[in-house]
Amino acid sequence: MTPTTSDLIPLIVLTGFLGSGKTTLLRKLLTSDLGGETAVLINELGEIGIDHLLVGEIAPDTVLLKSGCVCCSIRGDLKDAVVQLFSRRQKEEIPRFRRIILETTGLADPAPIFATVLADPMLRHHFSLGVIIAVVDSFNASLHEQLHPEWMAQVASADRLILTKTDLVPEQDHKTLRKHLRKINPTAVIMANVEVKEGDPLLLSAGLHEDSPEIEAERWVRNFTHPIRLEDDHADVHKGHADSEHPNVNSFYLVFDHQIDWTAFGLWLSMLLNRHGRSILRVKGILNLSGSAYPVAIHGVQHLVHPPVHLPAWPDADRRSKIVFIVRGLERESIERSLKVFCKHLT
Amino acid sequence: MCALCGLLGTERNWSSSMASSLPMRQQRFLRIAQANRILGFFRLTLEDFQGVSYVLSSPTGRREILSDFGQLWPVAETLAARPIDPLDPALLTWLSSIPR
Numbered sequence: 001m002t003p004t005t006s007d008l009i010p011l012i013v014l015t016g017f018l019g020s021g022k023t024t025l026l027r028k029l030l031t032s033d034l035g036g037e038t039a040v041l042i043n044e045l046g047e048i049g050i051d052h053l054l055v056g057e058i059a060p061d062t063v064l065l066k067s068g069c070v071c072c073s074i075r076g077d078l079k080d081a082v083v084q085l086f087s088r089r090q091k092e093e094i095p096r097f098r099r100i101i102l103e104t105t106g107l108a109d110p111a112p113i114f115a116t117v118l119a120d121p122m123l124r125h126h127f128s129l130g131v132i133i134a135v136v137d138s139f140n141a142s143l144h145e146q147l148h149p150e151w152m153a154q155v156a157s158a159d160r161l162i163l164t165k166t167d168l169v170p171e172q173d174h175k176t177l178r179k180h181l182r183k184i185n186p187t188a189v190i191m192a193n194v195e196v197k198e199g200d201p202l203l204l205s206a207g208l209h210e211d212s213p214e215i216e217a218e219r220w221v222r223n224f225t226h227p228i229r230l231e232d233d234h235a236d237v238h239k240g241h242a243d244s245e246h247p248n249v250n251s252f253y254l255v256f257d258h259q260i261d262w263t264a265f266g267l268w269l270s271m272l273l274n275r276h277g278r279s280i281l282r283v284k285g286i287l288n289l290s291g292s293a294y295p296v297a298i299h300g301v302q303h304l305v306h307p308p309v310h311l312p313a314w315p316d317a318d319r320r321s322k323i324v325f326i327v328r329g330l331e332r333e334s335i336e337r338s339l340k341v342f343c344k345h346l347t
Numbered sequence: 348m349c350a351l352c353g354l355l356g357t358e359r360n361w362s363s364s365m366a367s368s369l370p371m372r373q374q375r376f377l378r379i380a381q382a383n384r385i386l387g388f389f390r391l392t393l394e395d396f397q398g399v400s401y402v403l404s405s406p407t408g409r410r411e412i413l414s415d416f417g418q419l420w421p422v423a424e425t426l427a428a429r430p431i432d433p434l435d436p437a438l439l440t441w442l443s444s445i446p447r
Contacts, residue, residue, distance in 0.1 A: 118361075263378050266362030267385065271433040274420035305361040334434045342433065345442045346381045 008128035009097070010206035011082070013113055015104045015154045016135030017144050021164030021193060022103055025135055028198055029101070038204065039089075039097035041081055078102070078116050079123065086126055099130065099204060109153040110134075111302045118304060128209040129306060134158035134188075139165045141177055152249065155184050156281035156326045157301045159216075160203055164193045186223040186251050187284050187324050208297055208309045217297045218315030220284040221253060221322045249281070252332040254339065256321040259290040264346040268339055269298075269305065277303030279330050285323030286315070298323075360417035372398060382419065388441045389427040393419070 016022045030038065088094045102113065110132050117123045134154040137144065144151040155161065161181050166174050174192075181190055189202065196203060207216050265287065273280060284299040287308075295311045325335065369377070375395060382393050390406045401413040405426040413419055424431050432438065 262362075263374070263381050267378070267381055268433055270360070270362050270417070271385070271420050271431060274424075275430060275432045276434070307361050330434075338433045338439060341439045341442050345445060346384055 007126075008206075008209055009086075009126060010099045010130030010209055011113075011117060011127045012099060012101045012130035012204065013104060013110050013132045014101055014135070015110055015132065015158075016162075017137060017140070017148070017151070018105075020135045020137035020140075020144075021162075022135050024164065025133075025162055025193060025196065025203075026101065026103060028193075028196060029200065029203060031198055037095075037098040038101055039085055039094070039099070040101045040103065041078075041085065042103045078113065079120055082123060082127065099206070100127070101204075109150055110157045111153065111304060114301050114304045114306075118306065128206060130209070131159040131203065131205045131207045132157055133160045133162060133203055135162045135164055135193075136177075136181065137165055138163050138174060138177055139168045152184070153281065155181060155188075156249070158185060158188045159205075159207060159219075161185065161188045161190045162193055162196060162203075163190070166192045166194065182223065184249060184251065185282070185326060186253075187220040187282065187326075189219060208299070208306075212312075213297060213309055214295075214311045214313050214315045217286050217295070217311055220299075220324055221286065221315075248329040249326070250328075250330070250332065251324065251326045253322055253324040254332075254336050256288075256323075256339075256343070258343075259288050260321050260343055261347040262287075262289050262296075264343050265289075265339075267346065268342040269300075272335070272338070273300065273303050273305065276327075276330060279328045280325065281328060282326040283323065285321065286311070287321045287323070288319055360415050363416055378416070384442065384445055385431075385438070386423060387445075388438050389423065389429070389431060391423055391426055 014022055014026065026040065030040065082100065085094075085100065089096055104110070104113065114129060117127055117129055134157070136155065141151075163174070163177065163181075169177070178190055181188070191202075205216070207213075210216060269283075280300070280302060282299075282301055283305075285297070287296045287298065289296055292310075295314055297309045297311055299306050325332075327335075375398070379393050379395055379401070386393055386403075392404045394402045394404070396402045396412065399414075401416070401419070402410055403413060403419070403422055403426060404410045409426055411422050411426060413422060420431055
C-alpha cells in the first residue's frame with residue numbers, strides 16, 4: 001500500500017560550509033518545544049557543542065537532549081544511519097521523533113542525499129524529503145563562492161537560505177549578498193539567522209509534504225510572479241537573468257497557458273535530465289495537467305526528480321503552468337522551444 | 348495492482364507515479380507510443396514486454412530489456428551510439444514534421 005503524506009517522516013537537510021553557523025542554527029531549532037520531536041543526524045557528536053543540552057547517552061552514538069530531541073552520529077553510510085534510527089524509534093528505544101534533520105559536512109552537495117532517499121525502497125516508504133536549508137556565511141560568502149563549486153550547488157538546491165554572521169558585514173554588503181542569492185536562487189526563502197525563531201516551522205518543514213503543500217509551491221514562483229524589490233535593487237527579477245559573477249548560472253521561469261500532457265512532459269524532462277542533469281541545478285514547477293482539476297508540483301535537483309505531488313488547491317487565481325529552472329550554461333530559449341515542441345507534437 | 352488490466356504497479360520512475368483515470372495498461376501503451384515518436388528519429392523502437400518490462404530495439408537487431416522507464420534514455424543513447432538531446436534542433440524539426 002502506498003504510504004500517505006502524513007505517514008512519511010520528513011528528512012530535512014541542513015547544509016553549509018564548515019564554520020558557517022550550522023550548529024548555532026541547529027541549537028536554536030533544538031532548544032524549543034517543537035524541536036523536541038526532532039532527531040538529528042550529524043557526522044560527529046563532539047563537534048556539535050551541545051554538552052549543556054545533554055541528558056545522557058541512550059544508545060551507542062545516540063544522545064538524548066533536554067528538549068527530547070535525539071542526536072545520532074553517522075558511522076557508516078547515510079542509509080544505514082537513517083534505517084538504524086528508524087528501527088530504534090519503532091522499537092521505542094528512543095523517543096518517537098516526527099522529523100529528522102541531517103547535518104551534512106561542509107563540502108557536501110545535497111543531490112546525493114536526495115538520491116539516497118529516492119533510490120532506496122525502505123527509505124522511500126518511510127521518509128519524505130523535507131526542505132533543504134543552506135547556511136551562508138555572510139562574511140566569507142564571496143570567498144566560498146570563488147573557491148568551492150559546492151557552494152553554488154548548496155545555494156541553488158536550497159529551499160531556505162539562512163544568512164549568518166550578518167553583524168560582521170556592513171549593511172550594504174548584506175543587501176548586496178541577499179540580492180546576489182536571490183538572483184541565483186529565486187525560489188528559496190532568504191532569512192538572516194537573527195530572524196529565525198526557536199523551532200521555526202518555516203525551517204522544520206516537510207515542504208511539499210505539509211498539510212497545505214500549495215503554500216510551499218507558491219513560494220517557488222512568488223519571486224517571479226510577485227517580484228520582491230529589495231532596496232537599491234533595480235534588477236528585473238521577473239524576466240530571469242544571467243548573473244554577472246556567474247555568467248553561466250541562469251535562473252528563469254517558463255509559463256504555459258495551455259494544459260500540459262503529463263506523459264509528454266515526463267518524457268521531455270527525463271530526456272533533458274539524462275543529457276543535461278549536471279547543468280540543471282534545480283527545477284521546480286506547478287503544472288496544470290490535462291485531465292486534472294488540481295495542480296501538480298514537481299521538483300528536482302540535478303539528475304533527480306522527486307515523485308510529483310498533487311496539490312489540493314491552486315496557490316492563487318493564476319491557473320497557468322509555471323516551471324522555474326536554475327541552470328548552468330543552458331539557454332532559456334532552447335529549453336522553452338523544446339518543451340513547447342514536445343507538448344504540441346507528442347500528443 | 349490495476350483492477351482493470353491486471354498490471355502490477357511496479358514502476359519506480361518518477362514519471363510513472365502520476366495518478367490517472369486511465370487503466371495502467373492504457374497509460375503504458377500511450378507512453379510507449381509517445382516515446383516511439385522520439386525514438387523514430389534515432390531509428391530505435393520501444394515495445395511492451397508482458398506488461399512488466401520494455402524491449403528497445405535498434406535497426407541492426409540489437410535489443411535491450413528495460414525493467415523501468417528510467418533506464419530508457421541511457422540505454423537508447425548506447426543503442427543509437429549518439430547523444431539523445433531534447434534541445435537538438437534537428438530532433439525538434441523532426442518532431443514538428445510528424446503528422447499528428
